[in-house]
Structures are given as C-alpha cells and as structure tokens.
Amino acid sequence: MPNVNTRVFFSKTDRAKYISHLDLYRVFQRALIKSKLPVWYTEGFNPHLYIQFMLPLSLGQEGIREAADFKLTENVPYEEVTQRLNSGLPLDLRIIETTCPVMKNTDITQAEYEIQAELNIDKFREFAKSEKILVEKKTKNGVSEVDLKPNISKLEIGDKIILRLPAGNNFNLNPSLLFEAYEKFSEEKIKRLKIVRTNIYNQNGEIFR
Amino acid sequence: MYRNDEMMKKLDEFLPDVQKPSRYIGGESGSVVKDRENVDIRFAFCFPDTYEIGMSHLGMKILYGLKNKVPNYWCERVFMPLPDMEEKMRENGVLLYALESLDPIRDFDFIGFTVQYELCYTTILEMLDLAGLPVLAKERTSLTPIVMGGGPCCCNAEPLADFFDIFAIGEGEEMNLEVMRLMEECKKNGSSKAEFLEKAAQIEGIYVPSLYDISYNDDGTVKAITAKKNAPEKVKKRIVKDFDSVYSPENFVVPFTDIVHNRAVVEVLRGCIRGCRFCQAGFIYRPFREKKSETVLRQTKTLCENTGYDEVSLSSLSTSDFSDIEGLLSTLTDYTSKNRINLSLPSLRVDRFSEKIFEEISSVRKSGLTFAPEAGTQRLRDVINKNITESDVLNSVKIAFEGGYNAIKLYFMLGLPTETNEDIRGIYSLAKAVIEEFYNNPNRKKGKAPSVSISLSTFIPKPFTPFEFEPQASEEEIKAKQKLIMEICVDKKISISRSKYDVSLLEAVLARGDRRVGKAIYLAWKKGCVLDGWDEYFDFGKWKEAFFECGLEMEFYANRKRSYDEISPWSHINMLVSHEFFVEENKRAHSGITTPNCREKCADCGVIRNIGADCCKRI
Numbered sequence: 001m002p003n004v005n006t007r008v009f010f011s012k013t014d015r016a017k018y019i020s021h022l023d024l025y026r027v028f029q030r031a032l033i034k035s036k037l038p039v040w041y042t043e044g045f046n047p048h049l050y051i052q053f054m055l056p057l058s059l060g061q062e063g064i065r066e067a068a069d070f071k072l073t074e075n076v077p078y079e080e081v082t083q084r085l086n087s088g089l090p091l092d093l094r095i096i097e098t099t100c101p102v103m104k105n106t107d108i109t110q111a112e113y114e115i116q117a118e119l120n121i122d123k124f125r126e127f128a129k130s131e132k133i134l135v136e137k138k139t140k141n142g143v144s145e146v147d148l149k150p151n152i153s154k155l156e157i158g159d160k161i162i163l164r165l166p167a168g169n170n171f172n173l174n175p176s177l178l179f180e181a182y183e184k185f186s187e188e189k190i191k192r193l194k195i196v197r198t199n200i201y202n203q204n205g206e207i208f209r
Numbered sequence: 210m211y212r213n214d215e216m217m218k219k220l221d222e223f224l225p226d227v228q229k230p231s232r233y234i235g236g237e238s239g240s241v242v243k244d245r246e247n248v249d250i251r252f253a254f255c256f257p258d259t260y261e262i263g264m265s266h267l268g269m270k271i272l273y274g275l276k277n278k279v280p281n282y283w284c285e286r287v288f289m290p291l292p293d294m295e296e297k298m299r300e301n302g303v304l305l306y307a308l309e310s311l312d313p314i315r316d317f318d319f320i321g322f323t324v325q326y327e328l329c330y331t332t333i334l335e336m337l338d339l340a341g342l343p344v345l346a347k348e349r350t351s352l353t354p355i356v357m358g359g360g361p362c363c364c365n366a367e368p369l370a371d372f373f374d375i376f377a378i379g380e381g382e383e384m385n386l387e388v389m390r391l392m393e394e395c396k397k398n399g400s401s402k403a404e405f406l407e408k409a410a411q412i413e414g415i416y417v418p419s420l421y422d423i424s425y426n427d428d429g430t431v432k433a434i435t436a437k438k439n440a441p442e443k444v445k446k447r448i449v450k451d452f453d454s455v456y457s458p459e460n461f462v463v464p465f466t467d468i469v470h471n472r473a474v475v476e477v478l479r480g481c482i483r484g485c486r487f488c489q490a491g492f493i494y495r496p497f498r499e500k501k502s503e504t505v506l507r508q509t510k511t512l513c514e515n516t517g518y519d520e521v522s523l524s525s526l527s528t529s530d531f532s533d534i535e536g537l538l539s540t541l542t543d544y545t546s547k548n549r550i551n552l553s554l555p556s557l558r559v560d561r562f563s564e565k566i567f568e569e570i571s572s573v574r575k576s577g578l579t580f581a582p583e584a585g586t587q588r589l590r591d592v593i594n595k596n597i598t599e600s601d602v603l604n605s606v607k608i609a610f611e612g613g614y615n616a617i618k619l620y621f622m623l624g625l626p627t628e629t630n631e632d633i634r635g636i637y638s639l640a641k642a643v644i645e646e647f648y649n650n651p652n653r654k655k656g657k658a659p660s661v662s663i664s665l666s667t668f669i670p671k672p673f674t675p676f677e678f679e680p681q682a683s684e685e686e687i688k689a690k691q692k693l694i695m696e697i698c699v700d701k702k703i704s705i706s707r708s709k710y711d712v713s714l715l716e717a718v719l720a721r722g723d724r725r726v727g728k729a730i731y732l733a734w735k736k737g738c739v740l741d742g743w744d745e746y747f748d749f750g751k752w753k754e755a756f757f758e759c760g761l762e763m764e765f766y767a768n769r770k771r772s773y774d775e776i777s778p779w780s781h782i783n784m785l786v787s788h789e790f791f792v793e794e795n796k797r798a799h800s801g802i803t804t805p806n807c808r809e810k811c812a813d814c815g816v817i818r819n820i821g822a823d824c825c826k827r828i
Contacts, residue, residue, distance in 0.1 A: 014217075015236030018224060019465045023231060027465060030238075030517030047549070060225030088517060090238040090465075192222060 004052065004069040006081065007101040013062045013196075016092035021056040027093065028068065034088035037081060040071035054105045054208070055167060055200060058174055063197040067208065069101060102209040103202055110153060110201040111167035113175045114160050116194040120186065125157055127185045135177040148178055167200060211245040213311040216303070220311070223297040231465040232260035233294055235308030239462040239516065241277040241284070242309050248283040249396075250389045252276055253307050253314035253354075255287040255322045257332040258742065263288045264462070265470035267524055268323055268360070272381055274458035282389055285309040286462065287320075289332050289740065295339065305340040315341045318353045318392050321385075322373075324362040327719035328712070328742035330369060331734040337372070344731070346374050346419065352395060352402045357388070363416070364446075364493050365672040365779040368719050370418035371727040374402075375409050377416075378782060379446035380479075382456055384414045410440040414447030421781060423724050429765055431723060431776040445783045450824060452479055452498035457508045460515040472520035472553070473512040477505050477537070481526040482807035483558075484814075486594045486798050487583070487622065489671035490526055492786045496816045496824045497530075497807055502537045509541060513550055521545065522553040529554075529561035530808075538566060560597045562605040567612055578609045581620035584628075585635025592627050592798050594675075596806065599639060606643050610650050616660045617643055623690045624668040624682030626798060633693050636663060640703045663698075663705045665691065667713035671720050672777065673784045675794030681717040681767045684710045711749040715741070717767040718756075723778035726766065728759040787815030 012019070019027060029049050032039050041047040054067040072081070078098040085095045117124075127133075133148040151173055154164035165173040175195050183190060200208040224230040254273055256263025263269065269286070276284035285307035290298060298305070304313040314320055320340070322333050334344045337356065343349055346356065358366060359377040366376045377384045388409055395405045410417040420440035424432040436442050449455045461473065480497035481490065500508075509521055523541075531537055538552075545552045557566065559580050582602050584590045590597065606617055621636050640661045647659035667687055670679045682690075691707050698705055719726065732755035740746040756763055771777070773792045780788075790813070797804060804812050807825065811817070817825060 015234045018230040018234050020229070020231065023465045023467070026467075027238075029519075030463060032517075033519060034514065034517040041549070059230065060221075088238065090236055092236055192218075194221070 004050075004071045004101060006072050007067060007069050007099050008081070008085065008095050009065050009067050009097045009099070010089075010093060010095045011062075011064045012057060012066055012093055013064065014092040016090060017057075017060055017062045019093075020059055021053070024053065025051060027090065031085055031088035031093075032070070035081075035084040037076060037084060038072055038074040040073050052105070055108060055111065055172075057197060058176065058195075061176075061195040061197060065096065065199050066197070067105075067200070069105070099209070106169060107202040108168040108200050108208055109166060109170075109203050110164055110205070111197055112154065112162065112164045112199050112201070114162055114196045114198050115175065115179075116160055116192070117179060117190050118192040119179075119182065119190050120188060121157065123186045123188065124161075124182060127182050128155060128157060130185070133178065133181050135181050137173070137177065146173070146177075148173065148181065152178075164201075210242045211310055212242070213306070216306055216311040216313075219301060219303055223301060227294045227297060228291065229466050232288070233290060233308075235286075235311065237462050237464055239460045240286075240309055241273070243277075243283045245283075245310065245312075247281060249281040250283070250319070250393055251312075251317040252282065252284040252319040252321060252385075252389065253287050253317045254284050255314075255320060255333075255336055256289075257322055257324070257329040257336060258289055258740070259291060260288040260464070261466075261468040264464050264468045266323065266325070267474050267476060268381070270458045270461050270474075271456065271476075272385055273462070274460070275382060275456045276385060276389065278456075279386065279389075281393075283309075285314075285317075287314055287336070289336055290339075292746075295335075298339065305336055313340065315354065318355065318396070319357055319389070320354045321357040321359065324358050324360040324366075324369070326742060327362060327716045328747075330719060330730050330741075331738045332740055333369070334372060334731070334734040335739045344372055344734075346372055349374070350402060352400065352405055353392070355388075355392065355402075355405065359385075361489065361493060362720075364489075364782060364784055365721065366416065366418065366782075367423075367724045367778040368722040368726040368730055370724045371731070373418065374406060375415055375417050377447070378414050378444055378784075380449050381447075382449050384412060384447050387412050388415065407438050407440075410438070413445060416444040416782065418724075423778075425723075425725075431778055431780070433776070434781045436781070443781055443783045445819070446493075446785050448496070448785070448820070448824070449479075449498075450820075453500050453504055459511050461512065461518075463516050463518070470522070471518075472522055473509070473516055473518040474522050474524045475505055475508050475512060476500070476524045477528060477531055478525040482530055483527060483596065484594055484794075484804055484806060484812065485583070485596075486592075486675040486794055487625065487668060487671075489674050492673050492791075492814075493784050494526065495786055495814065496820075498824070499531055502533055502540060505537060506540050506544065510544060513545075513548065519549060520551040520553060522555060524555075527558055529557045529566065534561070535563070535565050558597065559605040560601040562601075562608065564608055567608050578614050578616075579618040579620065580605060582639060583620065583622055584625055584632060585621065585637070585639055586632045588801060589625060589628060589632045589635070591801050591803050593625055594794075594798070594803050596803055599642065602639065603642060603646050606646050607650070610647050610653065610659070613654075615647065615654075615657050616662070618662045618664060619643070620664050620666070622668040623665050624687050626668075626676060626679045627801075628682075628690075630690075630693060633690050634697060636665075636694060637697050637703070640698075641700065644700065644702050659702055661703045663694075663703060665694070665705060666708045667710060669713055669717045669720060672779050673786065673791070675791045675798055677721065677777065677791060678771045678773060678795055680770045681714065683768055684714070687713075712741075712747060714763060714767055715749070715752055718763045721778070722766050725759070725761060729755045729761055732758055783819070785816045785819045787818070790814045 052069045057063045081098040082095045137146045156162040337344045355374045358373045363376045406417045420437045422435045426432045478499035480494045482497045670676045736751040
C-alpha cells in the first residue's frame, strides 16, 4: 500500500448514482489522466493508476460526501486539484474538497443517510417502534439474519427520514434493508425511494476527515 | 442545460432493478447536452443493438460530433434496451428516449439508424415500436420524424424499404447536414412530408425508396425499377473527396460501464486497395484514401487528452496498407509510450506483417493473434483474390512465435465458389504447418505448447461484390464440409469452431433480398424476433414461418445462381464500382486468375470513371 497523501471528498448524485463501484474506478482514472496531475502509478509488471475508494455506495443511492484517496508525486495546491479533476469528471460527479488524509479508512464505522420515500408515514412510525427489525443480509458466506433495531444509532422521521447505520469494512448495513423490512411489515410497495448518504463517521461519532 | 426531469423521475422508479443501469441514463463525460430552446433540428441517432456494441462504433461518434458542432442542431444517442429494461419500459409506459435529454424520440425531427449488419433489421422495427411510432413508413404521415438509414447494408436497402423514409448511400458527413438543412427549411415553410421527400431525393446520395416502383417477372426476379417524381434513375454513392481534412471527433462520449471497444479510435484510411472478391467492404468503401501521418498523430493526441483513454486503436479496413505504416507507427509510439497509452492495431494483413510492425505493437499485451487466410489452398485463395501465400502466413506466425505468442487463431470461410474437398483439407494442413512453425523456433519456451484455433464461417454472397451472382452453399453442403474437417482434424493442439448455418442463411437472404422481403421481416418481428444477432435471442423457426406465410422462399434469395444480366434489386444504386467490373472479376475468379491491388495496377473498377482520376491519386 502506498503512502497516500491526497484525499478527495466528492458527490455522486443524479445520473451518476447508476455508476457501479467497479466503473467508478475507471471514471476517476480517466479524469485523473485528463487532469494531467502528477498521480502515482503502482509499480511492477502492469503499472496502473492507484486510487482507493473509502466506502462502496450501492447502485442507485446517492452520496454527497464520498471519499477517495490517491497519491500525488509533486505538490499541487488542493484548490487546483479540485478544479482540474472536476473539469474531467462527468457533471454528476463533483469534487467538493481536496485535503490531506487525517483518519484511516478502517476508522469508518458509521454512515448517515437522508431518505425520501413515498410511504404511509404513520405506518412507518409504528414500524419503527417494533421491538425487533429482522432483515436478511447477504454476505460472502450466504444469507444471515440481522436485527436492525439495535444497530440504528439515529432515526428521525419527518418529511425526510434521517438514518444512521453501521458502515465500513467490518460491518456494513445497507439502508435499503430497513425499507425492505417495512414493505414486508406494511404490505405496502414503496414507489419512490431516494437514499442519499450524507456523511461518514468514525467510532467516536466524529466526521471522517 | 436541458434534461427531461419527468422522465428522470420515472426512470428512477425502476432503473435500480435492471442490469447495468448506467447504460440507460446518459450523463457520460463527452456527451453533448444543449439548451432545448435554442435547438431547431433534433436528430436521434439510433444504433439497433445494445449500448455496449453501439457505443463502440466509430461512425456514430463521427456523425454525433459533426452534427452537434452546428449550434442549432442537437444529435443524441439511442440504443436497444435489453429485454429486462424493455419490459420495465413497456410496463411503465416509458417510450424510447434519447440518452442526452431523456426526451422521447418520437418528437424528434430525424430518427436515424446506422445499419451495420443484416441481423439488426428486426431490432430497428422494435425500436420504432418502442418509440411509439408505426413501423411502416406509409403510416407515418407527418413531416417529422423522418426515419433515415445509413451504413453498409443500405447499399441494398430494399428489404428495409417499407420501414424507412430515406437512406443515405455512402459517406454521411456531408449528406447528414444537407438533409438537416432541408428539414430546417421545410419546417419553416410548413412543407408536407411528401414535399420534403421529393426535395431530399435531389440531394446526391439520398435514396427515397417510396419514389421508386418495382415490378417483377413471373420467375420472381426484378423486371424493372422505375423512378418517379424527378427522383434520379440511379442514386450515386456520396464520398468525402478531401479525406485528410474530413471531420474527426475531438472527443468521445466515454461510457461509465465497459463496452466492447472501450478506447480511443482514430481512422487512418478509408477504402481498400485489395479487392478480395468476397468482401463487400472492399468495394463499397472505395476509393482508397488515407490521412497524412501528422493528421493521424494530431488526432490521436487530441482524442487521448480529451477522453482520458489509456488505449488507442487505429481504424481502417487494412491498417498495414497505410503507405508509410512504419513511419506512422514509430511517430505514434513515441507519443503513446511516453503517456502510458497502449496502441492497438486491428486489421493487419499477413503479407505486410513485418518484424518492425510487430515490435511497435507487441508492447501492448501478449494474448493471441488472429490471421485470416480465408481459404485453405493457394488455388482457392487465388479464386477469392486474397493474394496472400502460405509462406506469408507462416512468416507472420514465425514472427509472432518468436515474440512470445503461442496461441494463433485462423479465420476461414466454407462454401466459397469452386471449393472442393482438397481446399477443406488444405485448412487443416495450414493449421498443422503453423504448429510445426512453433517447434521450428529454437528459442521457444520449454513447457509451452502452441495452440491453433480454426474459426470456420459460412461464405455469404453480398451485393456489390464479384460474388453477388453466386449461390450460397446449401445446408447439406456446408454440413458435409464441416464434417470432413472435423474428421481429419486429429491434432489436439488444433481446435475448430463453426458458425451456425441458419444465421448465415438468413444473412444471405436479407443481404440480397428485394423489397418483398420486407413483409417477411415485418412478420418475423411480429412473431417476436428481435436482436437476431444474439445467439440467445435468435429464433430461426419464427423466421421460417414468416417467409412461408408471405409466400417467399429463402432459397430463391440465398441459394440461386444469378445470371449476369439479371436486374438485381439494387441495380438503381450506383456504388461507384461498375457492374461490368463485377462480371469481369467473377469470370476471372472462375478461371483462378488474380487481380493486382490498386497500388500495383489500376483494375479500372469504375470509380475513376464515376468521380474522376484525382480520387485515387494518393494510392
């Protein structure tokens, strides 16, 4: 692993929410090539441009503070990195800020989501009060049953739903699980569901930097 | 910048549930979005296949860029959704839309299809239907949208004549803008569709099928083709004379998802000097024209810098026929290697495959190499005018083996005119000789075995080739030939793959079909045929039913020997190469006489007589 020295925070919204995690690498790679920034390539037989994304975002979900790391081999002012990268990225992917990494990607333990859903709000409030919210979570080893309830560290129900769930390499829960469980509970089909990841946090609830 | 928000909202409801949704939503970098208010003419450029295939097509990128350069014209992309997406669209009442604006293409001025291969015909119908339009041209009565076709299959557009309003014959760069200008005028004047069509027919290269009456003889052949309303008796193919300064895209729409050819592509030459008698492209894209080396280098740099691609390929029918190929490659590799860009060169001929060329490209990656001897014996290669020898093949293979390759793929056709069992055995002998060449290399890596894959396709006679008169071999004949080679092939290092006869038969029928075949295409589509080029969707049974129901025989179109004086369904189209030349070449084929390539000696094919001697000057 190289010593990354550059961290970008970016938004992935609108049409870009349909870019898969795998394709996102290619999109950034091309934007970096176009930017002509002095980016570090891996060494070895088949050198490639090194970028690391912090936390995959499910296809169809938006994010307004996603993070990626790479390494620059020369000093370039952060403002300029932002600008040059943005000119090569598709419109719905925008770099918001370029910084120096403070925390490690393994520090990420939680993420917050802002959700707009067309559903019966009273019914949803009732559902949220359930003692247990059992969902099926797909993992590498098959399907396992998880209780969402104790894992929800924040849930505000209003015009929008604010939800905070475990996130990161060790234990990650997709917010769509909550709504799948609600559909089962209410026998209501949610017509529109817009999920936006608004931020990521570390163990202590500090914003990931 | 405009976007149809209502459509976006609708799509958001089901896009997460379809496979690879990013191909249905646009928004890629390089895509051109305009302000709808300031646009006068809208063009939906449709590729009748999937996004992955269509996005790899250079012609679309050229015409897309060219039209969008005009401030008040907006050209957008449209592809065929796969069944999971199409089902969702129909379920939710979503009409086929263009990827840039997300507007339904029904409301556009032009719906243009590039027709690259015969097996996409039903997909065209499906796309029109999904757009909410009648598939039959006569049922679309308003001025817009005009459904337009272009691309190689349009040299015999007759099977598609019922569905299209106009066809562009030849190179589209100038014609497309001319018909768009005409439309601009017609919209201002409130002209009718009929008025537009009559005027369009006056543009050189534009073929308006409804202005031609076709009559037939009792034996089913064409009796006469009659032009109406001042339409030209013969529609003459358009070409771009000054090829070096022809529009070349400075940027590509770079897809999010992976596609078949995900790289920058620079066109280096058009046309082909070779004259292989089976090859339609070799004749319909004449004359041979090439760009200057510095033009190619400049365009390569621009494109790589604007797209961020780390791979570029040179495009042409035969890149090694570029006059100064070695000079071009060394200039290009100077640039590409400095910028970590891979250069790939498809379409190399074995007789021009030098060590120098090999060195320039071998830095890319060492997988397999493909060569196309097409026929197994020198006799048959002479018949088809392939003009390469066994030693050419072996010499190339030798260079490849010495360069570290060990897998070679060889392309052959079965069912070529005059083919005998001797020629079939020749295929196997050639493959054996390739294997031997591997072991002749003293520096070969120990413990590595060579492999040769033979790919056998079935010969399909195409219009505007010397073989347009030839019958396609019958299913029995092809099966017997396939069986023979399978029986003699005992070497485990040689593998053989065969193409399906049904597919080749249908392709042959559609390629040389007349206007009546349109009915069969319509019926096949009604029965559910779509994406026929995909094994998993191809349903030959339905096609057979369709032909039977409209009283047409596939054999009449595919397996019949046509006389030189028969009026072909495409005889009102002038592709610049003369009928007399094709007859002469056909006779030479049957006598086993080769014809030198254009660089060695002008064969008087008709191009110079049609458009003047200066067109072939740089050959």
